[in-house]
Amino acid sequence: MTPLARAQRQLTAHPLAADAALAAGVLLCMLAGSFVDPHSGHSVSWRIRPPDPLSLLLMTLGAAALVFRRRAPMAVLAVTGTVSVAESVTGDPRAPVAMSAVVALFTVAATTDRPTTWRAGLLTMTVLTGAAMLAGPLPWYAQENLGILAWTGIGATAGDAVRSRRAVVQAIRERAERAERTREEEARRRVAEERLRIARDLHDVVAHHIALVNVQAGVAAHVMDKRPDQAKEALAHVREASRSALNELRATVGLLRQSGDPEAPTEPAPGxxxxxxxxxxxxxxxxxxxxxxxxxxxxxxxxxxxxxxxxxxxxxxxxxxxxxxxxxxxxxxxxxxxxxxxxxxxxxxxxxxxxxxxxxxxxxxxxxxxxxxxxxxxxxxxxxxxxxxxxxxxxxxxxxxxxxxxxxxx
Known part of the structure; x- marks a missing residue:
């Protein structure tokens, strides 16, 4: 097993640890993004001045909330959205706290249904973008404000796509399992019907011939001393009935043989x-x-x-x-x-x-x-x-x- 596959299996087995690692990665990305100067032309410029304490606190709170995104996705979206609005209105506009809200919106879209995704996505986009444009320190047409609109839309769309893919995979798996169960039930039903049919044939053969053997044996025992000729005739009937019973039993039991067993008699069924x-x-x-x-x-x-x-x-x-x-x-x-x-x-x-x-x-x-x-x-x-x-x-x-x-x- 490759190290990547081993790590993926461990993260799947421990979802809380995976979410903690994701939160740490988002926090690092937000910290790194806070040092980028978006107004430096075509080249990327890094500022030396770190973000202010309020922005650091908001980024930390937004990232920490992501640890619980699987347990309470709507609550996490509400927390990250609140700190994003606070950062847009009062914080350092360089601090991209809205990244945590985008990840929380992605989680909501991936774990709920499409109507909920539409409502949560539109509300998040409207609130965050409106707060940044109307109450933020930057002009309303600043690229940071338009970036919030774009990233929230991407988060909702990506989460809905993941949810749809999971639903398709689950439906395919359920159809395969249902088809397998149907085949097994059909096989069991046919086996039960075949057993019932063979049981009826065996009952008919045994009941008929054994009854004749019993009657003829009783007749032979009754007339053995006084009329040996009649006793001999009754015993001959016993032998004939026994032979017929054995032949029919052999033909019936031959149906149970496997393909590699000796060939069963080909005598047609009685009519x-x-x-x-x-x-x-x-x-x-x-x-x-x-x-x-x-x-x-x-x-x-x-x-x-x-x-x-x-x-x-x-x-x-x-x-x-x-x-x-x-x-x-x-x-x-x-x-x-x-x-x-x-x-x-x-x-x-x-x-x-x-x-x-x-x-x-x-x-x-x-x-x-x-x-x-x-x-x-x-x-x-x-x-x-x-x-x-x-x-x-x-x-x-x-x-x-x-x-x-x-x-x-x-």
Whole structure:
């Protein structure tokens, strides 16, 4: 670090010491200026006679006030302006006490706003110049009087320029910090959304396949001794469900891998083209499932296709877990205008209506996950008990974007 940079850092860390050094420099300049003879022609002439005691006192007071210019700029301007007027009226006209007022005016302009600068600058220029011209010992047209007018104007203008530059630099810094915060918030929001989506996928996969494995394992344990053939078939279903769960888990977890990790499976996400396969897994577990579709030939967006599949999967899983082995489920997929309607009904248990657990009942996240999926696509989901027993899940998924979407507020 250079000595100049080191000195600048020390002065910045100790503003009072910097102001004291400035005040001492201004005092030296005023003392040196008091020896200059402005009426000596084109060459600079130095007078031997020092300034009188009153001028020395006024210069000292004006310079001393500058030590506190950062703490009370308006008060310092008032003090320096007063001693400048006193010097102009009664003191030695050689003593440039007005230099302290110029520095104080510069400080006011650099630390306040523009209207305050205009008012303080005009008042200082008018008072100091008027006092020097009307009540001073020199003629009103003397160059010392005109110099006061010029120097006060320069001080106010320079201070306003410094303040404007600081404001521009601060605005640029704030915009950069705000942009950085916005990028970080956007990154966090996207990470949270991705985590939520992966959590929904994991929940759907685990809840569906583990429920099937649990049912088939229970069947195998129940008929192992009396009907080994049926137990063998149930265990085969357990193995198939486990394999499917592992494959889907591998595909989902593969999304979390980094670019240098082994390549994840490229198998597409499940959709309604695998609806018959999905219903077959539940039928093999003992649940009676009927499927009715009127969407043949409809090409669905990938997000809608996946959401419809997951809604049906979660609804049938809830039927399997909560309605009992005697329940019967009906699945319908219907294309109605620009929307796809998915409905899953069940007739409940033999003892009463089936109640699928929501977050407020069983603590599960199935219904919440379905609702989040559908809402993310700007669809609607309706769930609730059926009259006479059973449960109903009804989802409306927009296949085509609505015309009003472009007008929705962001």
């Amino acid at each position: 309604l083209d695998r609806l018959d396969e999905l219903a077959g897994t539940f039928r093999s577990a003992g649940l009676q499932v009927e499927v009715a579709r009127s969407d043949d030939g409809t090409t669905l967006p990938a997000a809608v296709d996946l959401a419809a599949y997951r809604v049906i999967q979660e609804a049938l899983t809830n039927v399997q877990k909560h309605a009992g082995p005697a329940a019967r489920a009906e699945v319908s997929v219907v294309r109605v205008g620009p929307s796809l309607e998915v409905t899953v009904l069940d007739d409940g248990t033999d003892d009463g209506p089936q109640s699928a657990p929501g977050p407020q009942q069983g603590g599960g996240h199935g219904l919440l996950g379905m609702r989040e999926r559908v809402t993310a696509l700007r669809g609607t989901l309706t769930t609730g008990p059926r009259y006479g027993g059973g449960f109903r899940v009804h989802a409306i998924l927009p296949v085509k974007p609505r015309t009003a979407d472009a007008k929705d507020p962001v």
